Amino acid sequence: MADISTKPAVVAAEGVKVHFGAVKALDGVDLAITPGECVGLVGHNGAGKSTIVNVINGGLSAHEGEVHYNGGGHSGHGIAIARANGVRCVFQELSLSPNLTVVENTRIMHSELKGWNWRRRALAIIRAKLDEVFAGHHIDCKSAVGELSIAERQMVEIAITFATVTEAPRLVILDEPTSSLDAGLAAQLMDYVRKYVSTGGSVLLISHILGEILSTSDRIVVMKDGKVVTSRPAREFNTKSLVEAMGSVVREQSRPAKVASNTDVALVLDAPPRKNHGLPFKAYKGEVIGLAGLGGHGQTEMLLDLYRSLSSDWFPGRDKSVAFVAGDRSLNGTFPLWSILRNLSVASLGALSSATLVKSGAESTLGADWKKKIEIRTPDMDNGILSLSGGNQQKVLFARALATKASILLMDDPMRGVDIGTKQEVYSILRTEAAAGRTFIWYSTEMDEIRLCDRVYVFRDGAIVAELRGNNISEENVLAASFTGEAA
Numbered sequence: 160m161a162d163i164s165t166k167p168a169v170v171a172a173e174g175v176k177v178h179f180g181a182v183k184a185l186d187g188v189d190l191a192i193t194p195g196e197c198v199g200l201v202g203h204n205g206a207g208k209s210t211i212v213n214v215i216n217g218g219l220s221a222h223e224g225e226v227h228y229n230g231g232g233h234s235g236h237g238i239a240i241a242r243a244n245g246v247r248c249v250f251q252e253l254s255l256s257p258n259l260t261v262v263e264n265t266r267i268m269h270s271e272l273k274g275w276n277w278r279r280r281a282l283a284i285i286r287a288k289l290d291e292v293f294a295g296h297h298i299d300c301k302s303a304v305g306e307l308s309i310a311e312r313q314m315v316e317i318a319i320t321f322a323t324v325t326e327a328p329r330l331v332i333l334d335e336p337t338s339s340l341d342a343g344l345a346a347q348l349m350d351y352v353r354k355y356v357s358t359g360g361s362v363l364l365i366s367h368i369l370g371e372i373l374s375t376s377d378r379i380v381v382m383k384d385g386k387v388v389t390s391r392p393a394r395e396f397n398t399k400s401l402v403e404a405m406g407s408v409v410r411e412q413s414r415p416a417k418v419a420s421n422t423d424v425a426l427v428l429d430a431p432p433r434k435n436h437g438l439p440f441k442a443y444k445g446e447v448i449g450l451a452g453l454g455g456h457g458q459t460e461m462l463l464d465l466y467r468s469l470s471s472d473w474f475p476g477r478d479k480s481v482a483f484v485a486g487d488r489s490l491n492g493t494f495p496l497w498s499i500l501r502n503l504s505v506a507s508l509g510a511l512s513s514a515t516l517v518k519s520g521a522e523s524t525l526g527a528d529w530k531k532k533i534e535i536r537t538p539d540m541d542n543g544i545l546s547l548s549g550g551n552q553q554k555v556l557f558a559r560a561l562a563t564k565a566s567i568l569l570m571d572d573p574m575r576g577v578d579i580g581t582k583q584e585v586y587s588i589l590r591t592e593a594a595a596g597r598t599f600i601w602y603s604t605e606m607d608e609i610r611l612c613d614r615v616y617v618f619r620d621g622a623i624v625a626e627l628r629g630n631n632i633s634e635e636n637v638l639a640a641s642f643t644g645e646a647a
């Protein structure tokens with residue numbers, strides 16, 4: 160860590176209050192970040208993390224309190240002022256334009272790139288930064304962003320944010336930066352963050368993956384209900400004490416030993432090898448099946464193929480036998496103009512209707528049940544879905560799938576941005592539902608989640624290269640199969 164003791168704070172928020180109607184999103188937050196420091200920011204879904212980021216970033220004005228940059232007085236507020244003070248932000252919801260190329264998106268974020276030959280300069284800058292942060296990536300910077308996978312889009316946005324055209328960033332805010340990255344890419348990014356802060360840059364890192372917060376931050380700030388409740392050096396925390404500081408309790412999550420072999424339960428899915436090589440895919444009633452391997456190796460494609468084939472005989476008015484929890488909530492998950500309740504109930508309308516009319520009482524009861532069950536933090540389920548924090552939106556997508564009568568649930572890395580307390584709730588709901596006969600097919604980029612599965616298929620280059628079960632489900636075996644096609 161660089162010498163941070165004598166330098167003025169890159170940003171200092173003092174007594175910041177923000178409310179949305181009756182909701183106190185920030186209730187007097189003090190937060191200062193010094194040069195050469197990585198501050199980890201954690202807290203439950205809806206604690207106020209994205210809101211304080213928006214205030215620091217200049218996108219949102221504090222109703223009370225002040226924000227100072229680089230030791231200056233109160234010099235006004237807004238995105239341009241924050242940017243001029245070296246503040247840059249990678250948001251939870253990616254903000255690149257899909258119909259423009261990576262190079263053109265670089266130009267949008269760095270308006271200094273102009274005049275003759277800007278495309279060449281932009282290409283050189285973004286390529287060099289991608290190579291530096293994510294060595295070995297295969298992103299073509301001349302392709303449209305819409306053609307890239309969600310992980311690649313996240314990598315591009317991160318590289319654009321750290322890139323220097325005329326002036327280097329002083330503070331980079333990373334709001335859930337690894338939510339779409341597999342473990343290898345996440346480790347590359349965390350290494351880069353350490354390198355960046357060692358040269359005097361500052362990072363505000365928000366993540367629900369506590370391992371990366373603990374290993375990468377110098378200091379950890381915990382928020383709860385719109386307030387900062389703890390700010391201490393990272394070395395003073397371990398996972399348990401951090402979870403406790405957030406107001407949750409750590410529960411031992413383990414995969415229950417399956418006594419019965421697969422031969423005595425019904426086969427519910429049987430698909431031939433993908434890409435005509437590797438192993439076939441089978442799923443049995445009551446199983447939780449993990450799809451593992453490096454991101455972008457065909458897991459999402461398989462889930463989509465299964466969804467298409469399982470819903471091909473569906474007709475309106477009936478509930479489907481399959482439900483899907485999307486990974487990219489803003490692109491494929493939420494209906495942004497609808498209420499929270501309608502976003503939740505939309506997949507169950509068959510069961511909630513009689514004579515083509517939705518029974519509003521039944522719909523409200525469904526909403527109230529799920530609001531309580533997984534703690535959707537809102538004063539009113541009739542509020543718009545976008546009034547929820549990112550993690551709470553993700554909970555609604557979960558509830559949408561689980562509330563259906565579907566016997567097969569497909570989940571495309573669905574825990575992004577969900578806080579640890581809720582994750583534990585959802586894991587135990589999955590277990591109970593699986594015991595009752597539902598089958599879960601779960602793509603996850605988190606090894607802790609893969610370990611909870613009964614059986615795991617590892618993907619490589621679009622095909623299944625290994626099947627792991629029981630004690631063979633280990634990080635070592637998943638990694639070995641991801642790279643060589645065989646378990647260690």
Ligand SMILES: Nc1ncnc2c1ncn2[C@@H]1O[C@H](COP(=O)(O)OP(=O)(O)OP(=O)(O)O)[C@@H](O)[C@H]1O
Pocket residue numbers: 179182183184202203204205206207208209210211536537545546547548549550551576578
């Ligand atoms: N535009 C908005 N309209 C209404 N309420 C909002 C709006 N934006 C945020 N809120 C509310 O403010 C509170 C804080 O939300 P915020 O997004 O800052 O939480 P967070 O800690 O980032 O959560 P997460 O971990 O889920 O991303 C939440 O209760 C949220 O519902």
